[in-house]
Amino acid sequence: MAHRLRPVDPGFLASAPVRLVFATEVAAPPGAVYRAIAEETADTPSWFAAVAAATPLDGGAAREVRLRGGVVFRERILVADPGRCYTYRVEETNAPGVAALLEEWALSPAGDGAGTRVGWTMAADGAAALRWTLRLARPGVGRSFRDAMRALERRLTASPAA
Numbered sequence: 001m002a003h004r005l006r007p008v009d010p011g012f013l014a015s016a017p018v019r020l021v022f023a024t025e026v027a028a029p030p031g032a033v034y035r036a037i038a039e040e041t042a043d044t045p046s047w048f049a050a051v052a053a054a055t056p057l058d059g060g061a062a063r064e065v066r067l068r069g070g071v072v073f074r075e076r077i078l079v080a081d082p083g084r085c086y087t088y089r090v091e092e093t094n095a096p097g098v099a100a101l102l103e104e105w106a107l108s109p110a111g112d113g114a115g116t117r118v119g120w121t122m123a124a125d126g127a128a129a130l131r132w133t134l135r136l137a138r139p140g141v142g143r144s145f146r147d148a149m150r151a152l153e154r155r156l157t158a159s160p161a162a
Contacts, residue, residue, distance in 0.1 A: 002094040016123030022145045023119040028156035030083040030107045030116045038086040047151040097130035
């Protein structure tokens, strides 16, 4: 890893200089969505195309995520509230210019009662070039999130083979 990041807590979600916030609904219950995001770490690349590999570490208290393109994150889980919230901070990365990075997946029942409203917030701080790049990348990151949620929905709602 290139460098360690500043440790932040969940309060950073409200105070970060850059916040990318996205939300959508998935036709699967919150428990199933939570399991896919928080517990079935190694399967993440099957539904999140930006992720090349995800490996749980420290008995599930941390994980390493490798993105397509070579960026690597070592993450520490801060909040694991099944069916509701999954929050982690990046502790080490090879991405340049990052000083602090925290992500939160917030889950709640969808309006129809059968699905899940999925909110994803990326909170970041770093060099001016990083802040500018993240703001510029917002539409692409949002598209990646929506594509991932559609793929996750297909995976979670597919009928088992007969």
